[in-house]
Amino acid sequence: MTAATATTADTYRPALHYAARNTWLNDPNGLIHHEGVFHLYYQNNPMDNVWGNMSWGHATSTDLLTWTEHPVAIACDEEEDIFSGSVVFDRDNTSGFGTDSAPPLVAVYTSAYKPASELHGVQAQSLAYSLDGGYTWTKHSGNPVLNRGSAEFRDPKVFRYDADAGSYWVMVAVEATEFQVVLYKSHDLKNWELLSAFGPANATGGVWECPDLFPLPVDGNPENLKWVLTVNLNPGGPNSGSAGQYFVGDFDGTTFTSSTTVTEGLQDPDRLGEYQWLDWGRDYYAAVSFSDAPDDRRLMIAWMNNWEYANQIPTSPWRSPMSLVREVSLASMDRSWCLVQQAAGDLSPSPDATPSFGLAAVEISEGHHVLDGAAGSVQRIDLAFTPGTAHEFGLVVRGDRTQGTRIGIRPTEGLIIVDRRESGQIDFHESFASLDTAPIRTSGGSYELTVYVDHCSVEVFAQGGQVTLTELIFPAAASTEVSLYAIGGTATLNSLSITQYA
Template sequence: MNTSKLERAQRSIDELRPRAEADPMRPVFHFHPRSRWMNDPNGTIYVDGYYHLFYQLNPYGDAWGSIHWGHARTRDFTEWEHLPIALAPDGDEYEHFCYSGCAVVPEDGPPRIFYTSVSADRETHPHTQRSAVGTADLVSWHKGEPPTLTLADAPTGTRADWRDPYVFEHDGRHFMVVAAVIPHDGQDRAAVLLYRAEDRSLDRWSYVQPLHLYEEEVTFAECPNLFRIGERWVLIVSPFGPLRYAIGADGDPPDRFAPDRVGIVDYSAEYYATNTFLVDGRVILVAWIRGFPKGRGWNGCLSIPRELGISTDGDLIQTPIEEVRSLRTRGGTVAPEVLRSNRVELGDVPVRGVEIEGTLRIGPHGRAAIRLSSEEGPLFSLEFDGATSTLHAEGIPVRLDPERSAEQPISFRVFVDRSVVEAFIDGGRRCVTRVAENLLQADRLVLETDDGAGFGYLHYWEMIPIEYRDWDTSTRAQ
């Protein structure tokens, strides 16, 4: 890797760091780079006690642009170490951007990054899937030649913008999925393509088949993630809108993926471009949170990591990882007699950096709301409507279980981090993420119900910031 490019990019990050860190809108318990633009999480991998996070980074602005790969690591998601930038685009006619991908550490080989190499002219130079080989500590990377996969390795007629390789292992073999648009029955269809490694070197790959084809309303299935929860394969894609999941039947191998359950990961498109940590049976999902205003010296952050499971009736379950609880500090519980009022205003809740947990009972015609407010009125609202079994999150409808009885409580955990709200509803069966620019004026929590609804309990905790440190080269041998 050209060290002068990486050093120049790092200096640009450092130059804007004071401005970014001083911005009161910037989240404090969601991971982000020191400054500038961040998007997709990449190369999420656990090695020697560290969770390594690579991510899309524009070190020269707070908007999408010259995409590099940033890098950080953590042992527990609450203390992070910023590592040197991992990848920079070559800057020649073939590579202007280093798009999304993954990282792999084979048992009998060096660490590998797989990513999409992108030219400014995709018609003349279609996307290729390239790799880079890393040092044992995953800090320094050297790009390989030739590309791992070119358009000639895809089905005939595949569109030139195929991208986002994701590698996984099954029964001692490595597989890769790639997002693409391919011809099928006379139409262009969004697809996830499946490849198989020829050997343990991961240098040679064979095309297997389309893993999954999407209907016409999905025009592209970006950032495919394919992994197992127990014996079931789960596919998550980012289709230029709210993320979709598909769950396959028990025991099926990846080349016979046949989903029997589909759903929405997060009802907001502000939660996007996921990747996974697969560690000791845990599946931890992270995403890029987007939608922040430009011109503030930073843009984008990582979501709260979510641990995934499958319910007994086949739904995807997402819960904040247990490690997040260590960020809780002073808190409180709202007394039951207070909650019996139709309107409760709580001025002592630290609403700009808080976790709120509780339950709500709502009848077939009941209404309830959780509002972050100021003296002038609500600034952000989660509104529950029993008649339509819907939660409205500032314009985004979230469909709740219509079969729920009036006596069955709805659980919720809501995280507010300056300008970000992440809500986990009904035990994580429904999730919604929003970016809200005006929350700096919020100074109270307001709970509202009519006679057809009521809160069961409500706890809250102030959340402390996660901690960062810069890479110390003296620790490299550790």
């Protein structure tokens, strides 16, 4: 739910997702929870609704659903663009930017130097600090603080490490075209020492960007911690274009060691389906997590777009939304681990609430079956299926009896699909129309889905969040039908409930 309200001329503005009022946005940056407020900074073009003039936009929320847009936080200038990075609360004032009684927030970002700078062509890491809780920022006079002389060194994610190896700041950044995550340490955020590097590994079909590194308890057991390294890449995703992958392993304060690497070095294109993906859809990129989230929760958000067509999606005056914020956890599975994701914020129906639409124990016969009374533009749909003789079954959302977005299961192939080839406007770019797939297995003989439908998107959480697919769609405002379908036989709908949000 954004600060702006959808209008007839703005059919696609999301109700559940953040989008800037009238400008371009891409990667989330500087995510932090501070003094009861979630701060979402992001790559922003303050002057247009296409990529350029990279600066840090800013929005805040107390509930992860309703966002308030603020003035640009850190602006580009004649010498540098402000690329991606992170924000930390320097509670011990290690940087010296604040005082012991009033410690600062510190932004660590990539300076992409322009022709007016003597460092033209270099990407290096710089600092800015805030003494008012993240609303105004001052660039450090000693920038950059870390310069490798590289044109592709970017996207620093910084966190406080405190374990047997010591207590210090750790930065994870990328050498994008070398498919490497590089790790540094610092005691004051200004002077950095190289620790190690990770990669190339698994997916290397495009540049590596926007890494993150964090611990998670396995199956909720705090005595069994594993470290998760996420790294996004463009292109090279499992269904084409931008995507994010993850590795699970250990971090000893110096080196991250992966236990889930499938291929070392450059990827085998035939093995994309074996890698661990943050999301199998076409529109979940640059995902990073919030620092200092309450109750040690690991909360992530991503840019909901794809660089193949990002500048051409048919929205105006804004362009590009963010995904829902997700809480991530780590589950053991088949002698390995799986990142499990659930939508955060108050999107779940209360236990005693009556859904706006519900069904139970219905056989789905061959064909498409419109559900009278289920129509809507902004919905949460919870449903479970048991396969029968059909080789594909599922539901269609944002439909109008001739078009719609198909979300289906192909049990014999072990696949879940999202088909947006008939999802309304699809001709603005040749690569947008797609049928995207992800591997899925039954759980107790059934398939369980939670689908969040918004004015311009679907986010699918399957099998309790073990598999997710996020896709932009651009249906007509009148396309609101929900239907069930089966192809080549029958299936059973065990249960279905719909919560209407708007």
